[in-house]
Every structure is written in structure tokens, then in C-alpha cells.
Amino acid sequence: xxxxxxxxxxxxxxxxxxxxxxxxxxxxxxxxxxxxxxxxxxxxxxxxxxxxxxxxxxxxxxxxxxxxxxxxxxxxxxxxxxxxxxxxxxxxxxxxxxxxxxxxxxxxxxxxxx
Amino acid sequence: xxxxxxxxxxxxxxxxxxxxxxxxxxxxxxxxxxxxxxxxxxxxxxxxxxxxxxxxxxxxxxxxxxxxxxxxxxxxxxxxxxxxxxxxxxxxxxxxxxxxxxxxxxxxxxx
Numbered sequence: 515x516x517x518x519x520x521x522x523x524x525x526x527x528x529x530x531x532x533x534x535x536x537x538x539x540x541x542x543x544x545x546x547x548x549x550x551x552x553x554x555x556x557x558x559x560x561x562x563x564x565x566x567x568x569x570x571x572x573x574x575x576x577x578x579x580x581x582x583x584x585x586x587x588x589x590x591x592x593x594x595x596x597x598x599x600x601x602x603x604x605x606x607x608x609x610x611x612x613x614x615x616x617x618x619x620x621x622x623x624x625x626x627x628x
Numbered sequence: 629x630x631x632x633x634x635x636x637x638x639x640x641x642x643x644x645x646x647x648x649x650x651x652x653x654x655x656x657x658x659x660x661x662x663x664x665x666x667x668x669x670x671x672x673x674x675x676x677x678x679x680x681x682x683x684x685x686x687x688x689x690x691x692x693x694x695x696x697x698x699x700x701x702x703x704x705x706x707x708x709x710x711x712x713x714x715x716x717x718x719x720x721x722x723x724x725x726x727x728x729x730x731x732x733x734x735x736x737x738x739x
Contacts, residue, residue, distance in 0.1 A: 547726055556731035557672070557716065570725040605671055613720045613727045616662045619671040 518620035526626045533593040535623045539608030546589045551603045596627045632719050634730035647704040649733050651717030660720035663702045667713045707737045
């Protein structure tokens with residue numbers, strides 16, 4: 515499967531735990547984007563990364579959230595000390611060269627904080 | 629604040645009719661425009677892109693762009709119940725490094 519791969523599909527965490535969401539872009543894509551979607555709301559941009567670089571993190575909350583895209587391996591979105599308000603669908607998308615030609619989305623990770 | 633606006637709907641049309649979905653955006657300098665379809669519980673899927681004024685057709689889908697009016701639309705001809713989904717408008721607003729999405733319009737096609 516050459517699509518954008520996200521795992522896990524579903525993640526349940528207790529308040530205060532850490533959540534790690536993984537994303538492997540499509541083959542040939544070096545640009546990765548993370549978005550969050552709450553019920554009845556649109557997709558909200560969080561962070562844009564290329565290999566070993568954060569290009570734009572203007573949508574990421576300043577505390578508890580971090581992202582990386584190492585030279586080897588998938589992109590990771592990390593949420594520390596999760597709270598109930600973090601419950602959402604987190605989508606990763608990739609593109610070969612910036613946003614001008616659209617993104618391909620992964621299937622998403624549904625995070626539930628209990 | 630630069631924005632992308634869509635009517636949340638639902639837009640209800642009978643099977644076989646034309647569905648018209650609309651989107652306005654706040655930044656006149658925007659260059660790239662996209663329509664995504666999202667079924668309930670699934671991820672967004674790119675269905676159309678448009679970059680210049682006018683119409684772009686792909687099968688039953690036609691995207692229309694009017695940069696002077698800051699307006700982009702999606703027409704779905706011969707609507708089918710399988711077209712029932714939320715349609716997201718996305719714009720590469722100038723000065724932004726990523727796509728900005730509208731909240732989406734829910735389309736319901738009744739048999």
C-alpha cells in the first residue's frame with residue numbers, strides 16, 4: 515500500500531498519560547502535515563514538517579504538544595499529559611512539494627481520553 | 629484573519645439532480661483551490677483541484693473559480709446516494725504555508 519499510513523487507528527488514553535501518533539508519508543512525499551478535527555468542526559492545521567525540520571508549527575498548542583519527522587522513520591505527533599479536550603481525530607497528510615498540488619490524507623488516529 | 633467559509637448545510641437533493649456547493653475565501657491573492665470529500669468516520673479524499681478562473685470538469689464533477697469574487701464552487705451532476713458526504717473546500721491562502729479548510733458542507737442525496 516503506497517498511501518499515507520497512520521497508526522494506531524484508535525487510541526485510548528487516561529487523563530495525564532502520553533499519546534504518540536505515527537505517520538508514514540506516501541512514497542516520494544517529503545512534506546508532512548498534521549491536522550486535528552473535532553466533531554462538527556473543520557480540519558484545523560497543527561504543524562507542517564519536512565525531514566528533520568519543522569516548517570510551520572503555528573497551529574500547535576504551545577504546551578504539551580510536539581512533533582518530529584526524523585531522517586529515518588515516521589513522523590510522530592506527541593501529546594503529553596492528555597486532557598479530555600484532546601479527544602479528536604488526528605489526520606496526517608503528505609505531499610511531494612508543498613501544498614500547491616493538494617494533500618493525500620491518511621486514515622487518521624481517533625484519540626479518546628477517558 | 630484569513631478564512632475559508634462554507635455553508636454547513638445539510639444540502640438535500642434528489643437522486644439525479646445537480647448539487648451545487650459553494651465556498652468563499654478571504655484572501656484575493658490565493659492561488660490553489662481544492663475540493664475534498666469526507667464520508668462519515670473516514671478521512672478526506674481529494675476530488676478536484678483548480679488554479680485558474682473558469683470551469684474545470686472531471687466526470688460528474690465541475691469546479692468553478694472566480695478569483696475576482698473570491699468564490700469557488702463544486703457542481704455534482706446526476707447526484708447519487710453514494711455522493712452523500714461532507715465536502716470540504718481548501719485554499720492555499722497567500723502568506724500561508726499550508727492549506728486552510730472550510731468547515732464543510734454536508735450533502736444528502738435521497739433515492
